Amino acid sequence: MGMVMLASFLVLFIAGFPVVYTILLPATAYILWEELPYGLLAQRITYALDSFPLVAVPLFIFVGNLMNLAGITDRIFRFADTLVGRVPGGLAQVNIFSSLIFSGMSGAALADVGGLGRIEIAAMNKKGFDPAFSGAVTGASAIVGPIFPPSIPLIVYGSVTSVSIVQLLIAGIVPALLCVAFLMLTAAIIALRKGYPRAERWPRGREIWRDLKPALPALLAPVFMISGMLSGLFTPTEAAGVTVLYVIAVGFLYYREMTVDHLIGAAIVTARNTSAILIIVAVAALFGWILAVEQIPQDVARLLLGISKDPLVLLLIVNLLFFVAGMFLDSTTATLLIVPIIAPPLVAAGVDPVHLGIVTIFNLMIGLLTPPMGLSLFLLTDIARVSMRDLLRALLPFYLPLLGTLAVITLWADLTLWLPGLLR
Amino acid sequence: MLRKLLTALNVLLLFGLVLVPSLQIVMRTIGFPFIGAEELTRFLLICLVFTGFPLVVAHGENIVMGELKAALPTAARRAIDLLISATAIAATVFVAYVTVRTAMQYMTNATPTLKIPFWLFMSATFVGFAGAALVHIRHLRHPPQRDTNIAL
Amino acid sequence: KDLRYAHVGAEGDIQTRFADEAAKAIEQATQGRHKVKVFPASQLGGVSEMVDGIRMGSISMGHHDFASLARIVPEVAVFNAPFIYRDATHALRATDPDSPAVAAINEKLVKDGGVRIIGRIYRGARHISAKFAVKSPADLANKPFRAVPLELWVSMVKGFGAIPTPVEVAELPTALMTGLVVGQENPLTMINANKLYEVQSHVSLTGHMHSVLAVFINEQVWQGIPDADRKAIKTALNQKAEESLVWATEAEKTLVGELKGKGVTFVTPENGLDLAAFKKSVMAQVSKDFPAWDGLIKQIDAVK
Numbered sequence: 001m002g003m004v005m006l007a008s009f010l011v012l013f014i015a016g017f018p019v020v021y022t023i024l025l026p027a028t029a030y031i032l033w034e035e036l037p038y039g040l041l042a043q044r045i046t047y048a049l050d051s052f053p054l055v056a057v058p059l060f061i062f063v064g065n066l067m068n069l070a071g072i073t074d075r076i077f078r079f080a081d082t083l084v085g086r087v088p089g090g091l092a093q094v095n096i097f098s099s100l101i102f103s104g105m106s107g108a109a110l111a112d113v114g115g116l117g118r119i120e121i122a123a124m125n126k127k128g129f130d131p132a133f134s135g136a137v138t139g140a141s142a143i144v145g146p147i148f149p150p151s152i153p154l155i156v157y158g159s160v161t162s163v164s165i166v167q168l169l170i171a172g173i174v175p176a177l178l179c180v181a182f183l184m185l186t187a188a189i190i191a192l193r194k195g196y197p198r199a200e201r202w203p204r205g206r207e208i209w210r211d212l213k214p215a216l217p218a219l220l221a222p223v224f225m226i227s228g229m230l231s232g233l234f235t236p237t238e239a240a241g242v243t244v245l246y247v248i249a250v251g252f253l254y255y256r257e258m259t260v261d262h263l264i265g266a267a268i269v270t271a272r273n274t275s276a277i278l279i280i281v282a283v284a285a286l287f288g289w290i291l292a293v294e295q296i297p298q299d300v301a302r303l304l305l306g307i308s309k310d311p312l313v314l315l316l317i318v319n320l321l322f323f324v325a326g327m328f329l330d331s332t333t334a335t336l337l338i339v340p341i342i343a344p345p346l347v348a349a350g351v352d353p354v355h356l357g358i359v360t361i362f363n364l365m366i367g368l369l370t371p372p373m374g375l376s377l378f379l380l381t382d383i384a385r386v387s388m389r390d391l392l393r394a395l396l397p398f399y400l401p402l403l404g405t406l407a408v409i410t411l412w413a414d415l416t417l418w419l420p421g422l423l424r
Numbered sequence: 425m426l427r428k429l430l431t432a433l434n435v436l437l438l439f440g441l442v443l444v445p446s447l448q449i450v451m452r453t454i455g456f457p458f459i460g461a462e463e464l465t466r467f468l469l470i471c472l473v474f475t476g477f478p479l480v481v482a483h484g485e486n487i488v489m490g491e492l493k494a495a496l497p498t499a500a501r502r503a504i505d506l507l508i509s510a511t512a513i514a515a516t517v518f519v520a521y522v523t524v525r526t527a528m529q530y531m532t533n534a535t536p537t538l539k540i541p542f543w544l545f546m547s548a549t550f551v552g553f554a555g556a557a558l559v560h561i562r563h564l565r566h567p568p569q570r571d572t573n574i575a576l
Numbered sequence: 577k578d579l580r581y582a583h584v585g586a587e588g589d590i591q592t593r594f595a596d597e598a599a600k601a602i603e604q605a606t607q608g609r610h611k612v613k614v615f616p617a618s619q620l621g622g623v624s625e626m627v628d629g630i631r632m633g634s635i636s637m638g639h640h641d642f643a644s645l646a647r648i649v650p651e652v653a654v655f656n657a658p659f660i661y662r663d664a665t666h667a668l669r670a671t672d673p674d675s676p677a678v679a680a681i682n683e684k685l686v687k688d689g690g691v692r693i694i695g696r697i698y699r700g701a702r703h704i705s706a707k708f709a710v711k712s713p714a715d716l717a718n719k720p721f722r723a724v725p726l727e728l729w730v731s732m733v734k735g736f737g738a739i740p741t742p743v744e745v746a747e748l749p750t751a752l753m754t755g756l757v758v759g760q761e762n763p764l765t766m767i768n769a770n771k772l773y774e775v776q777s778h779v780s781l782t783g784h785m786h787s788v789l790a791v792f793i794n795e796q797v798w799q800g801i802p803d804a805d806r807k808a809i810k811t812a813l814n815q816k817a818e819e820s821l822v823w824a825t826e827a828e829k830t831l832v833g834e835l836k837g838k839g840v841t842f843v844t845p846e847n848g849l850d851l852a853a854f855k856k857s858v859m860a861q862v863s864k865d866f867p868a869w870d871g872l873i874k875q876i877d878a879v880k
């Protein structure tokens with residue numbers, strides 16, 4: 001019966017049913033078929049959201065929406081332009097670097113593409129970059145967002161596996177920086193070969209300071225948030241609430257661009273974005289219940305541990321699995337449906353749960369950029385106005401640094417674990 | 425009218441979600457932690473997600489991989505859209521009905537700390553699915569123009 | 577039909593061993609007429625969801641703290657009360673499903689919630705851990721201390737002299753490291769399994785609570801089982817309960833040695849732990865907050 005459920009999920013998914021119904025319909029059919037109490041449906045869907053860590057999801061979506069409205073996004077871009085515009089690749093490097101800064105406040109890859117991405121692509125096209133290349137750089141660099149804290153995917157991961165979210169967030173810092181370095185290197189090589197424009201000269205101290213000042217609040221947000229968590233002042237979820245208040249304060253008092261209308265508008269959009277994502281978390285819990293009763297996790301565990309008991313081999317297998325899953329599923333659905341099945345046997349075999357979390361989420365974020373179902377790809381073709389074919393061709397060289405980072409963080413666990421290790 | 429009411433409710437709930445955890449930091453720092461703040465926050469989240477759901481459906485913002493469907497001929501696409509609306513109506517109406525029944529059955533249930541009654545949570549779930557059903561019924565005659573993909 | 581047995585215990589916990597062995601014992605005792613499938617680690621939902629699931633019948637049976645049934649019959653939480661048992665053996669005797677106190681509560685549970693307590697698990701005593709030596713309530717005066725957000729725990733932590741502060745289990749190690757809370761209380765198995773020794777230097781062997789978990793079942797499912805099999809199941813569970821007491825006592829002994837090896841200093845009455853002061857202060861707070869428990873406490877105390 002479990003297999004029938006999975007199959008019908010896939011059929012509905014490919015046919016273009018909203019994800020919430022691709023899960024709800026087979027699950028309801030199962031409950032009727034097995035004559036389980038109907039109450040299970042209402043109870044499980046409602047209780048699934050009874051989770052404190054998930055509260056951070058609407059809060060960080062709110063932060064991303066407010067930042068785009070308060071003009072913070074523009075300032076981040078201007079500062080990055082001044083600082084790294086001279087590096088070979090010019091605006092391409094600015095694009096990558098600003099994703100890192102933006103990421104310090106926003107927890108989602110698509111918030112980066114949809115907000116900052118529009119500004120970056122417009123600026124690059126104006127300077128004469130190939131639109132497909134602009135789109136590719138934007139998409140590749142947006143992957144950093146959900147790895148560097150804060151991160152909505154990591155919060156969802158922590159809430160389904162009961163791994164410490166503070167540990168997960170801190171663990172993402174080094175891999176994110178590594179990924180940025182690899183991406184900037186790749187962009188530099190491509191730019192030198194194609195002779196892309198860059199800034200005339202390196203910035204003077206005075207210019208850096210001039211553009212740093214307006215970007216400072218955005219730069220300070222993660223510092224403030226992480227030090228608050230480390231000093232025991234607040235938990236990750238509370239940090240999210242504080243960040244919202246911080247952005248509102250900065251928007252009203254420092255930039256003086258925000259209005260009450262902006263605030264309400266951002267709140268309305270945030271509420272809908274939240275509901276669209278978390279309603280899937282709710283129905284996925286029902287699906288998870290049925291898979292558990294059908295003992296699917298045990299079967300998968302037996303299968304996996306039958307192949308090998310070596311943590312590294314298992315990690316490589318799981319990477320392959322998530323890479324394929326990421327081609328078809330969006331990251332939230334993949335995290336909710338697959339992680340609870342995969343994580344227990346791997347942790348039992350000796351894989352560190354925090355390490356597994358970072359590897360999994362980074363892998364699934366690459367899935368946003370892989371056909372046939374890559375949400376970032378669709379958004380990028382829309383914003384950059386390029387065909388999927390051109391975009392994919394321009395993206396091809398960027399898979400190398402992304403998969404390279406994935407390989408490094410998979411094979412070298414300590415790279416991810418030493419920073420959170422200082423906290424134990 | 426209903427849409428405006430839900431939107432206003434959502435905005436209030438979201439601000440509650442920002443303020444309760446922030447307030448808790450202050451209370452804890454001055455030595456008076458608010459026991460039950462987490463429970464209240466979770467309650468607000470549940471209400472936000474479910475009461476926001478009809479608006480998500482109305483704006484065509486459900487997460488969906490509509491790329492294959494979009495490549496189909498118009499007639500086939502229209503057929504799938506009808507099928508989606510019909511099955512969605514059946515599922516949402518059923519969930520809404522089950523929710524009312526469950527809430528009635530466990531009327532005395534409440535959260536452990538703040539004693540927030542169980543039926544209040546269930547009302548949010550009911551509003552979400554019943555509201556979504558209404559929007560889907562509307563979609564039978566006025567199908568949504570296109571799917572807007574959003575996700576994280 | 578198979579019985580679905582759910583619980584929230586993780587791999588390696590006594591309650592997980594109990595559930596697995598109890599499932600086998602039930603099958604044996606009923607000559608295979610009743611098979612039990614165990615779903616550990618919150619696979620079928622968290623605590624409230626599990627309790628409600630057993631009420632509605634989507635889950636047949638499960639186990640958790642007595643206090644988790646307080647959403648049906650509030651006074652059942654008395655079995656979790658601190659300093660209420662003389663020792664572990666007394667705790668096990670007093671929670672026998674056929675003892676007068678449990679029987680009285682069972683009647684209400686069946687009537688109001690459709691569930692019935694049919695067994696129990698002894699999971700060990702709970703002790704206080706901190707980054708410093710906690711010898712008496714004065715050492716915790718006005719310091720933030722982790723409390724499970726339930727009235728009983730809040731009351732108890734107040735009795736410790738501390739400020740009850742809620743923290744999620746997953747964030748507990750970090751919260752202890754950063755000082756968001758200065759200490760917490762749990763059985764030694766939990767302190768060891770969650771590596772709290774990495775962030776805590778001292779464990780005070782207060783044994784303030786004897787953690788006894790109730791095994792409960794959906795009443796309709798229970799009545800659907802023939803009388804003879806019900807008796808056999810209860811005997812099997814009782815046997816396992818006695819065994820769980822042995823497991824817990826042995827585990828505690830080895831764990832003290834193991835944790836010492838990991839650098840934990842134990843505070844005992846020999847080196848200054850003032851148990852009487854803790855008992856007095858906590859009991860005063862609890863009887864102030866829960867006046868309705870007096871009768872039940874007397875019944876429990878009367879159990880030999």
Ligand code: NA
Binds near residue numbers: 096098138
């Ligand atoms: Na970028």
Ligand code: NA
Binds near residue numbers: 144151
């Ligand atoms: Na981020």
